[in-house]
Amino acid sequence: MLLVNTKKMLEDARKNKYAIGGFNIHNLETLKAVVKAAYDMRAPLILQTTPGTINHAGEDYIAAMARVASEKYDIPIALHLDHGNSFELVMRCIKAGYTSVMIDGSMLPYEENIALTKKVVEVAHAAGVTVEAELGNVVGVEDDLYVKEDINALTDPKMAADFVEKTGIDSLAIAIGTAHGMYKGEVKLDFERLREIANLVDIPLVLHGASGVPDELVKKAIELGICKLNIATELKMSFANAIKEVFKNNPAESDPRKFLAPGEKKIEEVVKEKIKLFGCGGRA
DSSP states (O other): OOOOOSHHHHHHHHHHTOOEEEEEOOSHHHHHHHHHHHHHHTOOEEEEEOHHHHHHHOHHHHHHHHHHHHHHSOSOEEEEEEEEOOHHHHHHHHHHTOSEEEEOOTTSOHHHHHHHHHHHHHHHHHTTOEEEEEESOOEEEETTEEEOOOGGGSOOHHHHHHHHHHHOOSEEEEOSSOEESOOSSOOOOOHHHHHHHHHHOOSOEEEOOOTTOOHHHHHHHHHTTEEEEEEOHHHHHHHHHHHHHHHHHOTTOOOHHHHHHHHHHHHHHHHHHHHHHHTOTTOO
């Protein structure tokens, strides 16, 4: 099966009240683990890479690996740019074969965010690529981006409706209290804000910073309209911890196959747990 964009999978998730996992990958091992888990669970899948990962691995290498995975497994797989920070990077990813992109102009003044997003939408849609954008700011750290906690960073519902109408985006990432990275205190999500946005906006809604959010809050967010949840930190931590355990038991180990394989296996386990939680198993 060829790589697909996110339009059909997110529209079905929205219609049937479940969510798709947007799982951030960094190399061959993390990609293989996420895809294998989704295939075992018969779940549609969104593979994601941040600008930092693209700088590390290269968009052409990433796209080639994703294409191989899509040919090997007969489940819908989208390759998505997460937090695209420039028009130029978005264009590079589309040229390389990404089927979905996020243009993140959320740190810009409102009108500049609209202008940048519209420019991306025009080119991406002409290439059959779906576009996610963000309004409001998810606090915490993502790559080199740091956003401090601020009530003003949460998404304004009426502004969200205006933004969607003016840009023509396919999905909208909203800020309702989640954070990038792991949580240090109690997670509090503004469900009334989510409910109002879902009533005003007629496209799938995305929740960034879902690592570490308690299961009951995730389920309620999906019930109220979230169609895609991003998972990054939990995957990185599980991968790293499994590798650390190998070296703890065998400090002299030098074979990458022997310390990377346990990390790959641990990511599979985490992804399967998330797929069950999101309700997208068996939807492929």
